[in-house]
Amino acid sequence: MRLVIARCQVDYAGRLSAHLPPATRVIMVKNDGSVLVHSDGGSYKPLNWMSPPCTLREGVADDGVAEWVVSATKSDDTLRIRLEEVLHDSSHDLGVDPGLQKDGVEKHLQELLAEHTSALGVGMSLVRREYMTAIGPVDLLCKDPAGASVAVEIKRRGDIDGVEQLTRYLELMNRDPGLRPVRGIFAAQEIKPQARVLATDRGIECVVVNYDELRGIDDPSLRLF
Missing domain, CATH: 3.40.1350.10 (Trna Endonuclease; Chain: A, domain 1)
Known part of the structure; x- marks a missing residue:
């Protein structure tokens, strides 16, 4: 799993459109390819996300700001993340999860x-x-x-x-x-x-x-x- 803490702007375009203005957030990139954007509130629900199968491309926008573009494989949906300031960027191997054990x-x-x-x-x-x-x-x-x-x-x-x-x-x-x-x-x-x-x-x-x-x-x- 990759964890990035950054001041970022997020735009989702597809079946629905959504815009998150610049703010400091946590971005999670999971091993299954999913990308989730979290704030410091709202419990465990991400503000926006892209579920697999999808592809993540890292690049630079025309104004020189780092930008991620996450594209869905089976549709035209895209998640565009502008990273105005990266405060933390690390990767961790979590291994195989045994899953939730129900009673x-x-x-x-x-x-x-x-x-x-x-x-x-x-x-x-x-x-x-x-x-x-x-x-x-x-x-x-x-x-x-x-x-x-x-x-x-x-x-x-x-x-x-x-x-x-x-x-x-x-x-x-x-x-x-x-x-x-x-x-x-x-x-x-x-x-x-x-x-x-x-x-x-x-x-x-x-x-x-x-x-x-x-x-x-x-x-x-x-x-x-």
Whole structure:
């Protein structure tokens, strides 16, 4: 991973356009090729980013200011970063990450829903588990009966943080022309009212799943082999 702290201006152009005026920020270039721009606030959500596959070209603008241009491979989206003053620039080998370890019930719930996607909706089919984005894996990537992509985030207890997490995944995934449009399903054994309101406002479907019923479907004692 490469970490750069710099006074920079950032412009994103593509399906959406966004401008960040000059300020001191942290730029992260990950080994998977993703580029993320963070401020000192706003928790863990980047101000702007480009998810892989993409290419990073370092150069100098006409006025002599160092400039990075990050271009998406599958679209015309570009992220242009003008580095007016670099305060820090370092690279670090983080090695192989073992990934997030879910608790037993939540992990098993993910496995059960991957095997029995009909619990999420009629005609739903699994594409893959742990679909990786630039900020982490979404639990399930599915297809609905019309062939549209569906991102599923699974929790034991669904609260606002889980909805926010799925919202960030959807923002990233909808930048990929090979996936979009991507809609979201927030699945949990229990979903708090505030989380349901927020999810509905953001166009995310809420599905309450019964863990015991799913376990019954998958009960090894009912199998012939």
